[in-house]
Amino acid sequence: MTPPTDERFYIELLKLLLHVAWSDDELNPREAQALLGAAQRWKVPLHELQRLERCLELGEPLPAPNLGLLRQSPDEVLSTVRTLIHSDAQVHFAEEEMLAQLREMLGLPPA
Numbered sequence: 001m002t003p004p005t006d007e008r009f010y011i012e013l014l015k016l017l018l019h020v021a022w023s024d025d026e027l028n029p030r031e032a033q034a035l036l037g038a039a040q041r042w043k044v045p046l047h048e049l050q051r052l053e054r055c056l057e058l059g060e061p062l063p064a065p066n067l068g069l070l071r072q073s074p075d076e077v078l079s080t081v082r083t084l085i086h087s088d089a090q091v092h093f094a095e096e097e098m099l100a101q102l103r104e105m106l107g108l109p110p111a
Helices: 007-024 029-041 046-058 074-086 093-105
Strands: none
16 A cells, blocks of 8 residues: 555554654654654654654643544554564563554554
8 A cells, every 4th residue: 555645644653653753751862863754754743743843842642633534544644653563672561552552543454
């Protein structure tokens, strides 16, 4: 499946990724770097990138992502989430649980 190019999709995906990164109650510097790198690669608007950076600096989560929009490309979402989960070389149980919940929220069968 071709990933969507709509910037709204990537903004919502970044919101989701931030929630996933915090699912183990800590934000590893490698995870933070991966999030910021993804935002830059996806050419997320500067104001959204600054909003993400503020949340990372202050430890505040972003608003809940729009799952309806993310359901348009569930394979891309899951692939991106898996990449983030593995970015710190430690997969925590909470992250695995979140991945399973995400599959369900996106309407995908269990792995």
